[in-house]
Amino acid sequence: MAKITFNTHDNNTHTIDIQNxxxxxxxxxxxxxxxxxxxxxxxxxxxxxxxxxxxxxLNKLPAKEDGEEDMLDMAFEPKNNSRLSxxxxxxxxxxxxxxxxxxxxx
Amino acid sequence: xxxxDVLIIGAGPTGLFCAHxxxxxxxxxxxxxxxxxxxxxxxxxxxDKPIYDIPAVPECTGEExxxxxxxxxxxxNVKFHLNERVEEIKKVENRWNVKTSGxxxxxxxxxxxxxxxxxxxxxxFSVKECDKYEGNxxxxxxxxxxxxxxxxxxxxxxxxxxxxxxxxxxxxxxxxLIHRRDGFSGAESSVQKVKQxxxxxxxxxxxxxxxxxxxxxxxIDSVKIKHDEGETKEIKSDYVLGFFGxxxxxxxxxxxxxxxxxxxVEVNTESFETNISSIFAIGDICSYPGKLxxxxxxxxxxxxxxxxxxKYAKPNEKLRFEFTTTSKAAQERLGIKK
Ligand SMILES: Cc1cc2nc3c(=O)[nH]c(=O)nc-3n(C[C@H](O)[C@H](O)[C@H](O)COP(=O)(O)OP(=O)(O)OC[C@H]3O[C@@H](n4cnc5c(N)ncnc54)[C@H](O)[C@@H]3O)c2cc1C
Ligand code: FES
Numbered sequence: 001m002a003k004i005t006f007n008t009h010d011n012n013t014h015t016i017d018i019q020n021x022x023x024x025x026x027x028x029x030x031x032x033x034x035x036x037x038x039x040x041x042x043x044x045x046x047x048x049x050x051x052x053x054x055x056x057x058l059n060k061l062p063a064k065e066d067g068e069e070d071m072l073d074m075a076f077e078p079k080n081n082s083r084l085s086x087x088x089x090x091x092x093x094x095x096x097x098x099x100x101x102x103x104x105x106x
Numbered sequence: 107x108x109x110x111d112v113l114i115i116g117a118g119p120t121g122l123f124c125a126h127x128x129x130x131x132x133x134x135x136x137x138x139x140x141x142x143x144x145x146x147x148x149x150x151x152x153x154d155k156p157i158y159d160i161p162a163v164p165e166c167t168g169e170e171x172x173x174x175x176x177x178x179x180x181x182x183n184v185k186f187h188l189n190e191r192v193e194e195i196k197k198v199e200n201r202w203n204v205k206t207s208g209x210x211x212x213x214x215x216x217x218x219x220x221x222x223x224x225x226x227x228x229x230x231f232s233v234k235e236c237d238k239y240e241g242n243x244x245x246x247x248x249x250x251x252x253x254x255x256x257x258x259x260x261x262x263x264x265x266x267x268x269x270x271x272x273x274x275x276x277x278x279x280x281x282x283l284i285h286r287r288d289g290f291s292g293a294e295s296s297v298q299k300v301k302q303x304x305x306x307x308x309x310x311x312x313x314x315x316x317x318x319x320x321x322x323x324x325x326i327d328s329v330k331i332k333h334d335e336g337e338t339k340e341i342k343s344d345y346v347l348g349f350f351g352x353x354x355x356x357x358x359x360x361x362x363x364x365x366x367x368x369x370x371v372e373v374n375t376e377s378f379e380t381n382i383s384s385i386f387a388i389g390d391i392c393s394y395p396g397k398l399x400x401x402x403x404x405x406x407x408x409x410x411x412x413x414x415x416x417k418y419a420k421p422n423e424k425l426r427f428e429f430t431t432t433s434k435a436a437q438e439r440l441g442i443k444k
Contacts (some may be wrong), residue, residue, distance in 0.1 A: 034245045037369075039223045039354050041399050045151040046223075046353070056269060070291030073264045077232045077316075078286055080334065106353045 118146020120389030120404030121220030130181035377414030
């Protein structure tokens with residue numbers, strides 16, 4: 001279980017508990033966090049689960065797998081701290097993770 | 107006006123199989139899709155990836171699945187209307203009048219929405235002013251490449267479309283290729299070619315840059331780009347092209363008065379009819395308790411929706427349950443000669 005904080009574009013903060021093994025995207029969708037569309041259901045084919053990771057977390061997260069960076073090219077306003085939340089699998093190590101949700105997903 | 111029993115919106119796997127199920131029970135249908143080909147997500151997002159959970163098909167790619175479905179509905183000569191987005195529906199007495207973006211009209215007894223997560227549309231630049239120039243000097247696809255001759259073109263993107271067009275247009279135009287990082291997702295051979303053209307001075311390559319703004323009056327004059335490190339450049343451009351792949355947009359379906367919940371349409375699980383009678387929804391676009399967004403679920407939903415359409419298309423006839431193995435009528439419809 002990990003506590004994950006989502007800052008949405010309208011300046012709201014949502015902190016939720018997500019079970020280990022789920023993706024950060026799934027946790028967000030199940031908890032109705034606005035701004036995570038996840039159109040492809042985690043298939044790494046849509047980039048609408050895009051989040052900006054708080055800088056201090058960037059190096060603590062598992063590295064991007066093949067294809068994630070390619071998909072981020074398609075995301076709305078990608079930055080150096082961009083990740084696809086469907087590729088971040090929750091574990092105890094992610095406890096306290098904080099991400100910002102972009103103003104739009106497309 | 108195209109008159110048929112059922113209009114299927116979406117040529118993804120679910121829509122294609124529903125056409126088969128309609129054909130088997132003797133109903134006619136036509137299919138509209140915004141893409142230029144049938145297959146939906148399977149063909150657009152993962153044509154070469156293997157799928158392992160189609161019942162009785164241990165392994166097939168997205169493209170193979172699509173081709174097999176097209177093969178399976180061949181006997182019914184289903185008419186496809188590709189590159190058309192369904193925009194408007196209107197009830198006229200007991201039937202529906204349907205209009206597409208290209209002005210194609212249908213007169214049907216029932217509608218099956220198999221629209222997946224929406225119609226595929228090009229992804230756009232996030233910079234606001236871009237809307238103003240879209241279609242004149244800012245484009246997301248190329249219909250007529252001769253307009254670029256001797257012009258300065260700024261292309262954004264790092265996939266195959268961006269690379270291929272940069273290479274091709276560099277023969278007749280001054281091309282700037284701008285991409286957000288050093289790596290590209292397009293084919294390695296194209297990446298090498300672009301780098302070579304850049305070294306030979308036949309193309310300008312800007313990596314780690316993204317669009318900051320566009321400058322112009324009626325048409326674009328230049329585009330401002332910003333480096334990761336903050337430095338900005340203004341480059342003269344007659345045309346700006348963006349190639350960021352496709353995104354799915356629910357679009358007009360939202361305006362039809364359907365019960366929509368999280369970008370999906372609520373249905374009953376008996377016939378997959380929506381809150382509006384004679385409109386059905388199947389596949390990724392429908393929601394009900396326990397919904398799985400899998401192709402196999404879409405097939406089941408399509409079989410039931412097809413039967414649900416029957417009473418609207420043939421109100422005076424009774425539908426009998428039959429097996430294809432033993433039904434003469436079904437085999438005749440399939441064109442099986444014995
Ligand atoms: C990378 C990836 C891997 C996957 N792997 C599997 C797997 O292994 N097994 C599995 O079962 N599923 C898998 N899926 C999910 C599967 O592809 C979908 O469940 C399936 O494609 C849904 O089919 P559909 O026909 O409902 O919709 P789609 O395939 O999304 O097709 C919908 C079509 O409708 C069109 N459309 C929508 N609105 C309109 C409109 N207004 N006018 C005209 N056309 C319109 C769209 O352009 C689109 O072509 C995967 C998905 C992805 C992204
Ligand atoms: S949900 Fe589509 S890429 Fe993450």
